[in-house]
Amino acid sequence: MGTHERWTRLLEVLGDKGRIEVAEAAELLGVSPATVRRDMEELARQQLLTRTRGGAVLSGVAYDLPLRYKTARQADEKHRIAEAAARLIPPGAVVGLNGGTTTSEVARELATRADLAEHGAGISLTVVTNAINIASELAVRPHVKTVVTGGVVRSNSYELTGPLATPVLEGISLDYAILGVNAVDARLGAAAHDEGEASANRAMARRAEKVIVVADSTKLGRRAFAQVCAVGDIAVLVTDKNAPEELVGQFVGQGVEVVCV
Template structure:
């Protein structure tokens, strides 16, 4: 197999599974581990993949902060479908926590007018619920992050100490089976951890682009959550890794399917 053929095979495998490791590639392509490492280094120099310990992934795992107005334009139909699936978990008289992010905003938009209480850190989530008069809204206080339209501070954490809720719907910037859940902001991660402590059940709403990514601040381990709702473009390898850690996953069809 030529160098070009090896590189093509490596990239094809990456597109299929989202990640590759040196040992498996060495066996599959019948070359040494040293040769595979050189191949991966060359492909990374061309910005076709990102090297990890012992292998490579297709997308840059480190996430830069984006404004909520930019995030809202990404995968809107996928987020709507995830939101609709999350609504199926609701019951009358629920007491919910809804965190920040455009996927949970899409979920809030899908919630029907029904008797329940919603605690939220996100101003855009509160605005989505404002005309639904049977929903009591509790807005957490604190410093507003302009990029996310949500509050973060010790004040918000202290407010949560006074509540116990049935479900938390959490948006994240990154999901990595090894690293856990993460966000780009340190104080937001602290607030998210307090939300997890205040809820009986934690449901993560995240489209498939969030998998294999890492934000600056870790929120929690995979074992600290109960359910992930995502779309059908999530890789089988990611699904298997979550299943091994006891995390349930609900998958909605990607719009093109």
């Protein structure tokens, strides 16, 4: 288990339990107590947890993990989901992408798709995003026209949010919106932890002809603070093959096409 994977797992446990002891963490991660102490000290230095005598407790920012620590979570599943979602986009489409680990993978898949790169002279795809990391990766692709919203950068997700983010979205039309979310429920729809992110993502969904939600199976049937869109607004849900059949059936029953990969 690599360093960032250890840190991610440690922060996940803290998010669930609120506190953890060194000995417990060492057993969970399969490393020595000395390694755990070093990890905790470094994460405390980054203000992602608070050290206590013999362990650590949850810090205020640890509930919604920074993007760089989310990357290792469900990595294989997210890659398969991204590949499947990217295949749904035809050449010439206008696509909205919000921030997140899965949508960042979707952006990479779109950027390197052979039929798009070889589509001929000019623009083969237009991507509208409020995520500065996605914009940075796509900016070097001459066949992709990259449009970035305004807004204030949210450090956890690299997303631009706030009142400066929505005017751009309100003035355009999208063929597809591919949205990564923190939770998606067959009754409550898709949601995010942060209301600012949810607002920008909601604006993106409203401007799209078709909404595609990309979410690994750990996010299905869960709730989050701020709604992004209702389940009736979701055309396709792309998830992984570990999704429980009962939950998949609930989405299908609501008219959502579910792709399990």
